[in-house]
Amino acid sequence: xxxxxxxxxxxxxxxxxxxxxxxxxxxxxxxxxxxxxxxxxxxxxxxxxxxxxxxxxxxxxxxxxxxxxxxxxxxxxxxxxxxxxxxxxxxxxxxxxxxxxxxxxxxxxxxxxxxxxxxxxxxxxxxxxxxxxxxxxxxxxxxxxxxxxxxxxxxxxxxxxxxxxxxxxxxxxxxxxxxxxxxxxxxxxxxxxxxxxxxxxxxxxxxxxxxxxxxx
Amino acid sequence: xxxxxxxxxxxxxxxxxxxxxxxxxxxxxxxxxxxxxxxxxxxxxxxxxxxxxxxxxxxxxxxxxxxxxxxxxxxxxxxxxxxxxxxxxxxxxxxxxxxxxxxxxxxxxxxxxxxxxxxxxxxxxxxxxxxxxxxxxxxxxxxxxxxxxxxxxxxxxxxxxxxxxxxxxxxxxxxxxxxxxxxxxxxxxxxxxxxxxxxxxxxxxxxxxxxxx
Numbered sequence: 001x002x003x004x005x006x007x008x009x010x011x012x013x014x015x016x017x018x019x020x021x022x023x024x025x026x027x028x029x030x031x032x033x034x035x036x037x038x039x040x041x042x043x044x045x046x047x048x049x050x051x052x053x054x055x056x057x058x059x060x061x062x063x064x065x066x067x068x069x070x071x072x073x074x075x076x077x078x079x080x081x082x083x084x085x086x087x088x089x090x091x092x093x094x095x096x097x098x099x100x101x102x103x104x105x106x107x108x109x110x111x112x113x114x115x116x117x118x119x120x121x122x123x124x125x126x127x128x129x130x131x132x133x134x135x136x137x138x139x140x141x142x143x144x145x146x147x148x149x150x151x152x153x154x155x156x157x158x159x160x161x162x163x164x165x166x167x168x169x170x171x172x173x174x175x176x177x178x179x180x181x182x183x184x185x186x187x188x189x190x191x192x193x194x195x196x197x198x199x200x201x202x203x204x205x206x207x208x209x210x211x212x213x214x215x216x
Numbered sequence: 217x218x219x220x221x222x223x224x225x226x227x228x229x230x231x232x233x234x235x236x237x238x239x240x241x242x243x244x245x246x247x248x249x250x251x252x253x254x255x256x257x258x259x260x261x262x263x264x265x266x267x268x269x270x271x272x273x274x275x276x277x278x279x280x281x282x283x284x285x286x287x288x289x290x291x292x293x294x295x296x297x298x299x300x301x302x303x304x305x306x307x308x309x310x311x312x313x314x315x316x317x318x319x320x321x322x323x324x325x326x327x328x329x330x331x332x333x334x335x336x337x338x339x340x341x342x343x344x345x346x347x348x349x350x351x352x353x354x355x356x357x358x359x360x361x362x363x364x365x366x367x368x369x370x371x372x373x374x375x376x377x378x379x380x381x382x383x384x385x386x387x388x389x390x391x392x393x394x395x396x397x398x399x400x401x402x403x404x405x406x407x408x409x410x411x412x413x414x415x416x417x418x419x420x421x422x423x424x425x426x427x428x429x
Contacts, residue, residue, distance in 0.1 A: 007411065118411070118414040119410055128356055128357045128361065129354075129361070130355045131355075131403075131406065132351060132352075133352050133353065133406055133410035135351060135414035136414065137414060137417070137418070138349075138350050138373070138414075138418065162351055162371070163350055163418065190350070190351075190371065
């Protein structure tokens with residue numbers, strides 16, 4: 001802790017145990033959405049290429065042999081081994097979900113938020129390590145946000161917007177181009193996110209930050 | 217009155233870290249070069265306006281024949297296989313020597329008014345007063361963890377009028393990075409700087425008088 005004797009710890013918090021389940025669910029969902037996104041991207045590329053080529057040659061003659069090949073020659077042995085393929089897929093999926101859960105459970109325990117009357121200190125990192133010390137007098141604003149997925153699990157996030165133009169993108173720090181509340185110019189504002197808090201804890205953190213920010 | 221609080225050098229393993237990171241970038245650089253060549257070839261192919269696949273095939277055939285008759289590919293492959301390992305070793309040695317010298321010249325200092333980093337033989341010096349600092353963080357990636365070093369990041373507050381007026385602060389996207397610190401030193405500097413920042417009021421960076429090392 002700080003060598004400054006005036007500094008007092010007001011609150012120490014860590015993400016709720018439900019956060020591990022929340023992160024696991026989100027990561028599992030990503031397993032399906034990322035390939036879907038890739039398929040959509042690929043489809044766009046194919047459509048674009050088709051349009052470009054069809055300007056110079058007949059699209060029908062280009063696509064007919066490919067489509068015929070797909071319909072007439074299915075993947076060999078697929079029907080025979082369909083049950084086995086399904087079993088293997090399910091096993092891999094269960095193993096992946098278990099791995100995610102264990103990983104996120106450990107990751108959750110590595111998160112720690114400490115709010116003092118002068119600073120917000122955020123520690124996290126399972127394999128890597130990160131510690132952010134945000135002085136309260138440099139905080140522009142703070143707010144609580146809960147999206148639909150967080151609402152299902154009863155979790156909240158506290159966002160702290162810092163004054164400044166730091167473009168360091170890490171897990172807890174996100175940067176976005178927005179209009180600052182203190183100036184008329186567009187600047188980069190940095191958001192620090194405190195994950196997986198209960199409503200009471202989030203309200204408490206917000207209250208402490210606002211109170212101490214007004215005092216400084 | 218400027219008084220020095222902390223002054224120091226990074227750990228010697230920082231040179232090894234820089235070398236590993238930059239050697240790891242070589243395959244990516246080669247990949248980008250190959251990709252660029254591929255895009256140029258594709259662009260030239262589109263510009264030649266082929267009317268059918270047979271025409272494209274014919275074009276490739278012509279290029280292939282041309283390369284074989286020139287015996288270009290065989291020569292290039294032989295030369296590459298002979299020179300690849302010495303060239304890579306030479307690059308690695310050059311990078312290692314460069315980074316050892318750079319690490320020796322790397323310095324940081326904290327005074328009662330601000331923070332300064334001296335890097336790359338004085339060409340990339342960065343200094344900032346506490347009133348211009350937004351927040352401080354330390355970070356350690358897996359490679360840094362193996363080598364037992366840490367990095368300290370200092371975010372600088374944006375100037376009021378335009379970020380492009382103050383290039384000094386935005387040379388590295390508004391972040392001052394101090395590398396190669398031992399975990400204990402990094403924690404100490406984080407505490408010292410952030411406690412100083414928390415009792416300093418924000419001022420317009422344009423008005424600040426920067427200090428010398």
